[in-house]
Amino acid sequence: MERYQRVYAQIDLDAVKSNMEHMKANIGAATKIMGVIKTDGYGHGAVPIARELEKLDYLYGFAVATAEEACSLRNGGISRPILILGYTFPYSYEKMIQEEVSLALFRRDTLETLSRTVKSLGQKGIDKKAKVHIKVDTGMSRIGIKPDQEGLSFVADAFKTPGIEVEGIFTHFARADETDKTPAKQQIALFCRFIDQIREKTGREIPIKHCSNSAGIVELPQANMDLVRAGITLYGLWPSPQVKRDIVTLTPVMSLYSTIVYVKEIEAGVSVSYGGTFTAPERMRIATVPVGYGDGYPRGLSGKGFVLVHGKKAPILGRVCMDQFMIDVTEIPEAVEGDRVTLIGRDGQKQITMEQLGELSGRFNYEFACCIGKRVPRIYIKDGKILDTDEQSQDF
Numbered sequence: 604m605e606r607y608q609r610v611y612a613q614i615d616l617d618a619v620k621s622n623m624e625h626m627k628a629n630i631g632a633a634t635k636i637m638g639v640i641k642t643d644g645y646g647h648g649a650v651p652i653a654r655e656l657e658k659l660d661y662l663y664g665f666a667v668a669t670a671e672e673a674c675s676l677r678n679g680g681i682s683r684p685i686l687i688l689g690y691t692f693p694y695s696y697e698k699m700i701q702e703e704v705s706l707a708l709f710r711r712d713t714l715e716t717l718s719r720t721v722k723s724l725g726q727k728g729i730d731k732k733a734k735v736h737i738k739v740d741t742g743m744s745r746i747g748i749k750p751d752q753e754g755l756s757f758v759a760d761a762f763k764t765p766g767i768e769v770e771g772i773f774t775h776f777a778r779a780d781e782t783d784k785t786p787a788k789q790q791i792a793l794f795c796r797f798i799d800q801i802r803e804k805t806g807r808e809i810p811i812k813h814c815s816n817s818a819g820i821v822e823l824p825q826a827n828m829d830l831v832r833a834g835i836t837l838y839g840l841w842p843s844p845q846v847k848r849d850i851v852t853l854t855p856v857m858s859l860y861s862t863i864v865y866v867k868e869i870e871a872g873v874s875v876s877y878g879g880t881f882t883a884p885e886r887m888r889i890a891t892v893p894v895g896y897g898d899g900y901p902r903g904l905s906g907k908g909f910v911l912v913h914g915k916k917a918p919i920l921g922r923v924c925m926d927q928f929m930i931d932v933t934e935i936p937e938a939v940e941g942d943r944v945t946l947i948g949r950d951g952q953k954q955i956t957m958e959q960l961g962e963l964s965g966r967f968n969y970e971f972a973c974c975i976g977k978r979v980p981r982i983y984i985k986d987g988k989i990l991d992t993d994e995q996s997q998d999f
C-alpha cells in the first residue's frame with residue numbers, strides 16, 4: 604500500500620510462533636515457558652505478539668519491564684500471567700493487584716506497601732492478593748536480595764506478610780551467552796542452594812522457580828527448572844555470537860523496507876550528505892532513501908552500511924540524516940524511483956540481518972530491535988498474509 608512505501612517493518616508472526624516452538628522443544632516437558640515482551644516486544648509490537656503466543660496452550664505467560672507495559676497487555680485482552688521483571692513503583696500497586704500482575708520482590712518497603720494496598724483494596728470489597736516473584740541476585744549485581752542469611756529472613760518474612768502470595772522466585776544470568784559457562788553454572792549453584800535453604804528454614808516450597816533467559820534455554824538445560832524466560836530468540840535473533848547456532852532453529856521476525864524516492868547522476872568531485880564525508884571519485888548514479896536515524900536507522904551506518912535493491916548490495920554514501928540517506932546504485936542500472944529497498948531482511952539470494960547491521964554500526968542487536976522508531980509502521984504477517992496494520996499509519 605502506498606502509505607507504507609516510505610518505510611515499514613514487516614513482522615512475521617509465523618516466525619515468532621516457529622521460534623517459540625523450537626525453544627519449547629529444547630526444554631523438558633515439565634518446564635513452562637514465558638515470552639519476554641518488554642520494550643514493546645523488543646520493538647516488534649508486544650500486543651500482536653502476545654495475542655499470537657497466547658494461542659499456544661503450553662505458554663505460561665509473559666514478562667515485561669514496567670507497569671505500563673503490563674497494562675497495555677491487559678488492555679489488549681491478554682489474560683495469561685504477567686510478571687514485571689524490574690522494580691515496580693508504588694503508584695501502580697493498586698492497579699497491578701487488580702490486574703493480577705506479578706511483581707519482582709526484593710525490597711522490604713515493597714513488601715510493606717503491597718500488604719497495605721491489599722488491605723485497603725479488601726476494605727473496598729476487592730479480594731485479591733499481591734502476587735510476587737522473589738528476585739535473587741546471584742551475579743548480576745542489578746536487583747535482587749542476596750542469597751544469604753538476611754535474604755533467608757526476607758523470604759521468611761514475605762511468607763508471613765498478610766496479602767502476599769509468593770508465587771515464584773527467580774534469578775538472572777549475567778554471562779550465559781558466553782562460551783565459558785563457568786560463571787553461569789556458579790549462578791545456578793548459588794540459586795539452587797538458596798532454594799534448598801528456604802526449604803530447610805521455612806518448610807515451604809515456592810511453586811515457580813526460574814532462571815534461564817534465551818542463552819540458558821539454548822545451552823544450559825540444567826537451568827530449566829519450573830519456567831524459562833525466552834526473549835531475544837522469539838524474535839529470531841541470537842543472544843550473542845558465541846551461542847551455538849545448531850541447537851535451535853531461529854527465523855528472523857522483522858524485515859525493514861523502504862522505497863527509492865529519487866535517482867540522479869553526480870559528477871566526480873561532488874560530495875554527498877552533511878559534512879561532505881563522501882566525494883564521488885568518478886561519475887556516479889545515486890539514489891535517495893527516505894529513512895533516517897529518526898526512524899531508528901543508526902547514523903553509525905554512515906559510510907559503512909548497505910541496503911539491497913533488486914537483490915544487489917547498494918552501499919550507503921556519506922552520512923545518514925534524520926529522515927533520509929543516499930545509496931550508490933551505479934552498479935544497479937535497473938534501479939529507478941519507486942523501487943523497493945530492503946534495509947533488513949531478504950531480497951533474492953542476499954540477506955541483511957540485524958546482527959550484521961548491529962556489528963557495522965556498533966549497536967548491540969537487542970538495542971537495534973528496540974530502537975526501530977515509533978515512526979515506522981509495523982505490518983503483521985500471519986499465514987503468509989497481512990494481518991493487521993499499525994494504527995498510527997492510519998492517522999492522516
Ligand SMILES: *Cc1c(COP(=O)(O)O)cnc(C)c1O
Pocket residue numbers: 639688775815816817818832833834835836842
Ligand atoms: C530481558 C530479560 C530476559 C530475556 O532475556 P533474553 O536474553 O532476551 O532471552 C529474561 N530475564 C530477565 C530478568 C530479563 O531482564
